[in-house]
Amino acid sequence: MPGLVTSPPRELQHLSMDTDNKKTGKYRGGNLKTRLQCGLSQATNSEGLCFEEMSQWAQSLERLLSSKYGINIFQAFLKSEFSDENIEFWMMCEDYKKIKSSFRMPSRANKIFKRYIQAEAPREINIDHKTRELIRRNLKAPSVVCFDDAQKIVYGLMERDSYPRFLKSDIYRTLLDSTSESVKM
Incomplete structure (x- = not known):
């Protein structure tokens, strides 16, 4: 990618x-x-x-x-x-993969998890339970590939739908x- x-x-x-028109359901962004x-x-x-x-x-x-x-x-x-969470997540993963410092990786991984992966996350992406649990386990020792499965799913969704x-x-x-x-x- x-x-x-x-x-x-x-x-x-x-x-x-x-976001003014968000409340009325009108086309966002004027x-x-x-x-x-x-x-x-x-x-x-x-x-x-x-x-x-x-x-x-x-x-x-x-x-x-x-x-x-x-x-x-x-x-x-x-x-x-109103469906930009997938591209936002994909972009965050691309940035995450560029992290060189092993010190920064765990905190960034947790932020991504809390924002996009965990159940009821503010920008929750549509992934299966198995992938969500795999990522939860990956967070114990985050690496550059810990979000790869979810990123592939999201990329596929965007490619087929958006x-x-x-x-x-x-x-x-x-x-x-x-x-x-x-x-x-």
Whole structure:
């Protein structure tokens, strides 16, 4: 699995979602499509994001997640659907694997467990009981692979469910069309 971008590029930082409409059940983030287009318009002008890169996102989830813009736009899409815990968990695991200090690993592993794995966790991911228990045992001696099984499950869920919806979404289609138009000019 590819590496991860831990913070959005400067051009996309204004895409963080509002939660004001969360109570009413309205589309979260106001006019997300407009904000994404604005961010990408700036990105295409200053950073070189192009139609070719965006069209490659449709080849595989791995391609999408290997793009610094792709991962952020996908995460924004998932937030708009109130289902961003999977990508958030996946990204946390990618960061966790980069920890070099054996001193930091146990505390980070416990934070991930409490936030995503344990029953009734605030951002609980959808994994089976067997995997949850395996991770609980792995926490006794955390290593870089202690979340691998859960990460594979989550990746599979995103690949089969969220990713196809993203490719069919108005957000992706509109952004792809807008970069396509800039190529024609």
